[in-house]
Amino acid sequence: MTDTLAVVDGRVLTPAFDVVEADVLVDADAGEILEVAPDLASEADETLDATDSLVVPGLVNAHCHAAMTLLRGYADDKQLEAWLQEDIWPAEAELTAEDVAAGTRLAAVEMIRSGTTAFADMYFHVGEVVEAVREAGLRARVGHGVVTVGKDDEAARDDFAESLAVAEEYDGAADGRVRTAVMPHAPHTVGTQFFEEFVPRVREAGVPFHFHLNETEVYLDEIADEAGVRPTEYADDLGLLSDTTFVAHGVHTDAAEMETLAERGTAVVHCPASNAKLNSGMAPVQELLDAGVPVALGTDGAASNNDLDLFDELRDAAMIGKLAADDATAVDAETAFGMATAGGAAALGFDAGRIEAGAAADLAVVDLDAPHLTPEHDLVSHLVYAARGSDVRHTVCDGRVLMRDRDVLAFDESAVRERAQEHAEALVARAEE
Numbered sequence: 001m002t003d004t005l006a007v008v009d010g011r012v013l014t015p016a017f018d019v020v021e022a023d024v025l026v027d028a029d030a031g032e033i034l035e036v037a038p039d040l041a042s043e044a045d046e047t048l049d050a051t052d053s054l055v056v057p058g059l060v061n062a063h064c065h066a067a068m069t070l071l072r073g074y075a076d077d078k079q080l081e082a083w084l085q086e087d088i089w090p091a092e093a094e095l096t097a098e099d100v101a102a103g104t105r106l107a108a109v110e111m112i113r114s115g116t117t118a119f120a121d122m123y124f125h126v127g128e129v130v131e132a133v134r135e136a137g138l139r140a141r142v143g144h145g146v147v148t149v150g151k152d153d154e155a156a157r158d159d160f161a162e163s164l165a166v167a168e169e170y171d172g173a174a175d176g177r178v179r180t181a182v183m184p185h186a187p188h189t190v191g192t193q194f195f196e197e198f199v200p201r202v203r204e205a206g207v208p209f210h211f212h213l214n215e216t217e218v219y220l221d222e223i224a225d226e227a228g229v230r231p232t233e234y235a236d237d238l239g240l241l242s243d244t245t246f247v248a249h250g251v252h253t254d255a256a257e258m259e260t261l262a263e264r265g266t267a268v269v270h271c272p273a274s275n276a277k278l279n280s281g282m283a284p285v286q287e288l289l290d291a292g293v294p295v296a297l298g299t300d301g302a303a304s305n306n307d308l309d310l311f312d313e314l315r316d317a318a319m320i321g322k323l324a325a326d327d328a329t330a331v332d333a334e335t336a337f338g339m340a341t342a343g344g345a346a347a348l349g350f351d352a353g354r355i356e357a358g359a360a361a362d363l364a365v366v367d368l369d370a371p372h373l374t375p376e377h378d379l380v381s382h383l384v385y386a387a388r389g390s391d392v393r394h395t396v397c398d399g400r401v402l403m404r405d406r407d408v409l410a411f412d413e414s415a416v417r418e419r420a421q422e423h424a425e426a427l428v429a430r431a432e433e
């Protein structure tokens with residue numbers, strides 16, 4: 001097994017967004033960057049060529065339901081509430097562990113191919129998710145999604161207890177690349193009494209929380225009607241917010257809620273494509289940032305996006321951020337790229353998202369030798385406004401090469417796709433029986 005890897009002959013994006021000519025030397029066993037400097041090839045056991053390329057931190061998809069790749073294109077052009085109730089939840093009622101295994105592997109291939117090295121996953125059959133992450137070589141924060149609405153008290157309690165048990169069982173799996181969280185779906189889909197019972201237990205166990213927050217006005221109104229407060233205050237009163245908590249969406253977040261999120265250090269994961277497709281609204285990203293709220297970037301599931309390419313998300317975040325703020329200077333390229341790298345890593349609790357000695361060796365090597373990336377006025381601009389996931393040439397996670405010259409090493413890609421197609425067809429057939 002190779003001990004050191006050097007990414008050589010390319011240019012490197014520094015944490016200060018400078019572009020420098022340098023090699024990146026990595027300790028592949030420790031999964032750590034050792035040095036960023038010129039001429040490191042001779043010090044490495046193995047090299048990865050980055051000629052005509054830009055070495056950037058691996059992207060972080062901070063909110064996903066990976067196995068929903070099986071439902072990509074199954075139900076489009078609907079409002080969130082109808083989409084979930086009429087199509088997605090009936091299909092998920094038929095979901096098996098083998099479906100999740102197949103769908104998560106498809107997601108892993110798609111993410112590796114577009115330079116994503118870490119993701120957060122809220123779904124079911126977490127053991128299968130962990131196994132797919134281990135095999136892929138990716139990094140992830142995973143959890144079992146809890147929904148108690150429509151369940152009797154015993155089933156609801158079992159669901160929340162499973163989320164905590166799964167979080168404790170799998171934390172540190174895959175040589176530490178897997179971390180966990182307890183993942184209640186949303187404030188309005190989990191009963192107050194179950195939060196009251198389990199939040200102290202989760203806190204006691206030191207496990208983070210991840211949930212959907214303020215995605216649509218309909219969901220906001222449900223909490224307002226029941227609890228008489230906005231969802232962020234409701235979540236805060238329950239003890240759900242802290243600097244290890246990260247929430248998805250935050251589309252309909254007012255100034256007081258932003259202040260609370262900032263005070264607690266709770267990160268918001270912006271999912272612009274999913275929010276646009278489901279007509280949920282435009283998240284006030286620049287306002288969140290100005291209020292001091294940490295912001296990360298996510299795709300959400302492939303059924304509402306409909307891909308897992310974070311380069312699409314970067315562009316959407318910068319574009320929609322300007323529309324939401326009615327200001328073309330809002331969510332500039334550096335801000336967007338920071339959200340998808342250092343911001344995502346911080347939200348998920350990984351020491352990654354930057355290329356410097358000591359950080360996790362999670363890298364994407366972007367091929368710049370393309371007409372749509374010419375001329376080279378500003379490479380950060382290119383990353384956000386012009387590059388595509390398919391421009392990623394190599395992907396490295398935890399010091400190991402996951403994709404070399406567009407060849408994903410851990411999986412037989414066509415077998416993964418074939419299996420996913422079979423599972424998707426059978427799943428939908430069962431759901432429509």
Ligand SMILES: CSC[C@H]1O[C@@H](n2cnc3c(O)ncnc32)[C@H](O)[C@@H]1O
Pocket residue numbers: 065080084088089092122123124144145146147185212215274300301304
């Ligand atoms: C309980 S596991 C996660 C649960 O969330 C559903 N889901 C997927 N996308 C969204 C979204 O944008 N908002 C709310 N819920 C979503 C998924 O289908 C699972 O049931």
Ligand SMILES: [Zn+2]
Pocket residue numbers: 063064065212248300301
């Ligand atoms: Zn989601």
